[in-house]
Amino acid sequence: MEALLFYLVPIFCGIAFLASLTIYFGPPAELYLKLFPVFLLLDCTMQGITNYNALHRHNTLLLSSLSFLIEFCFYIYVLRAVIRSPKAKRILLYCLVAFPLIFIVNIFLVQKSQNFQSLNYCLDCLVIVAACIYYFLELFQSKNYVNLVREPAFWICSGLLFFCACSFPVYGLINFINFEFSIIRIILYVFDFVNILLYLSFTIAFLCRLRIRKSL
DSSP: OHHHHHHHHHHHHHHHHHHHGGGGTSSOOOHHHHHHHHHHHHHHHHHHHHHHHHHTTOOOHHHHHHHHHHHHHHHHHHHHHHOOOHHHHHHHHHHHHHHHHHHHHIIIIISOTTSOOHHHHHHHHHHHHHHHHHHHHHHHHOSSOOOGGGOHHHHHHHHHHHHHHHHHHHHHHTTTSOOOHHHHHHHHHHHHHHHHHHHHHHHHHHHTTOOOOOOO
16 A cells, blocks of 8 residues: 555646646646746656655655755646736746755755755745635735636646645654654655646646547
8 A cells, every 4th residue: 555655646747737738738827837847857756766766765854855955846846837917926936046045055054954845835835825816815815817727827836735735734744743654654655646636636727728629
C-alpha cells in the first residue's frame, strides 16, 4: 500500500503531462499553458526521484524543498498570467523575485538544510491561496460570460486553492510538533491524495479545451 501511494503521485503527474501535450495540437493558447508541459515533465521527474528515495528511507528534505520552490514559483507565474489587475500582477512579480531570495536565506541562516523549509512553504501557500481567491473574485465580477467547464484557468486555480489550503496546516507546523510515526504516515497518505487531486485538476484543465465532434 505504501509503495503504491508513493508511485501513484508520479503516475498522475505523468497523466497530467500527457494531457498537457494536447496544448500543441488544439486552438491557440496562452503562453503559460504552453509552458505547462515542460513544468510537468520536470515535476514528474522530481516526484519520481523524491518518492523513490523516500521509499528507501533516504533523506529527501533538501530535494523536496527545492522541488517546492520551483513548483510555487511556477504557480505564481501562472496566477500572474490569469489575473487581470495590474496591481495584483505587480505584487505577484515582487513575490516571484523575493521567494528564491527568502529560500536561500532560510536554508542557510534560519531553518538550515537539515529541516523542512516550513516557513517558505507557509509563505508560498498563503500567497497562492490569496491569488486564487482574487482570481475567483475577478471571475465572478466579470461582465463577460465565461464557460467555467471549458476554462483551463478555473480548473488550475481550483486545484491550487484546494491543494494549498489542505497542505498548509500540516506542513506549516511539521517542524514544531513531534508527530508519532503512525500519524506521519497518515499525513503522507492524505498529502499524496491531495497531490493526486491537484494533478487531476491540471489534466481536466487541458482536456476541457478539446471539442469532441458528435457523429451524425
